Amino acid sequence: MSNANEKRQAGEAAIRYVEDGAIVGVGTGSTVAFFIDALADLRDRIQGAVSSSEQSTAHLKKLGIPVLDLNAAGPLSLYIDGADECDPHKRLIKGGGAALTREKIIAAAAQKFVCIIDSSKQVDLLGRFPLPIEVIPMARSLVGREIVKLDGQPVWRDGVVTDNGNWIIDVHGWRITDPVELEGKLNQLAGVVTVGLFARRPADVVLVGDREI
Numbered sequence: 001m002s003n004a005n006e007k008r009q010a011g012e013a014a015i016r017y018v019e020d021g022a023i024v025g026v027g028t029g030s031t032v033a034f035f036i037d038a039l040a041d042l043r044d045r046i047q048g049a050v051s052s053s054e055q056s057t058a059h060l061k062k063l064g065i066p067v068l069d070l071n072a073a074g075p076l077s078l079y080i081d082g083a084d085e086c087d088p089h090k091r092l093i094k095g096g097g098a099a100l101t102r103e104k105i106i107a108a109a110a111q112k113f114v115c116i117i118d119s120s121k122q123v124d125l126l127g128r129f130p131l132p133i134e135v136i137p138m139a140r141s142l143v144g145r146e147i148v149k150l151d152g153q154p155v156w157r158d159g160v161v162t163d164n165g166n167w168i169i170d171v172h173g174w175r176i177t178d179p180v181e182l183e184g185k186l187n188q189l190a191g192v193v194t195v196g197l198f199a200r201r202p203a204d205v206v207l208v209g210d211r212e213i
């Protein structure tokens with residue numbers, strides 16, 4: 001089965017976690033787009049969605065799904081989002097679409113995080129996909145030098161500005177044996193806004209196509 005078909009299956013399968021009256025946290029990306037399409041059928045049974053990006057907000061609104069502010073919504077029961085890589089412990093690399101900061105905030109606010117992926121995203125060890133890091137623009141070179149000290153190869157995602165007005169550095173060449181430790185270490189660097197490692201707050205459920213693992 002193609003990756004696109006598995007993404008569609010995962011997006012549609014995630015609907016079974018949505019409860020009546022819920023405010024649903026919604027991630028970003030091509031897999032989530034299938035979820036949003038399916039969520040439109042339930043729009044009269046939910047209160048609405050909290051969105052992780054301008055892209056998802058536009059999609060949700062186009063389909064008539066109310067988009068709510070996280071501060072007003074409070075704790076969320078459910079967050080649905082894709083990932084760029086997923087290890088056997090449900091730890092993730094995210095941020096291929098530059099939406100990692102708002103995604104991490106919503107994941108932290110949600111009781112259950114259901115991650116929807118196709119099978120190409122499954123890895124034994126995180127790091128084949130370059131690790132995205134959102135940085136304050138003036139700190140780009142500083143953070144890059146710190147990454148080199150940690151044996152990573154930083155590549156500036158030239159031309160990309162995040163929804164928060166910041167820049168992205170993609171780090172190549174890391175085999176991430178201890179993602180919890182690395183996430184903490186990178187979070188401490190001055191100028192880093194968010195690291196695309198979701199190890200301290202991994203997914204609770206992963207759907208690979210329509211198969212829950």
Ligand SMILES: O=C[C@H](O)[C@H](O)[C@H](O)COP(=O)(O)O
Nearest residue numbers: 029030031082095096097099
């Ligand atoms: O910033 C983007 C997000 O983390 C996405 O969830 C991730 O890149 C996966 O996207 P896709 O479902 O398009 O492969």
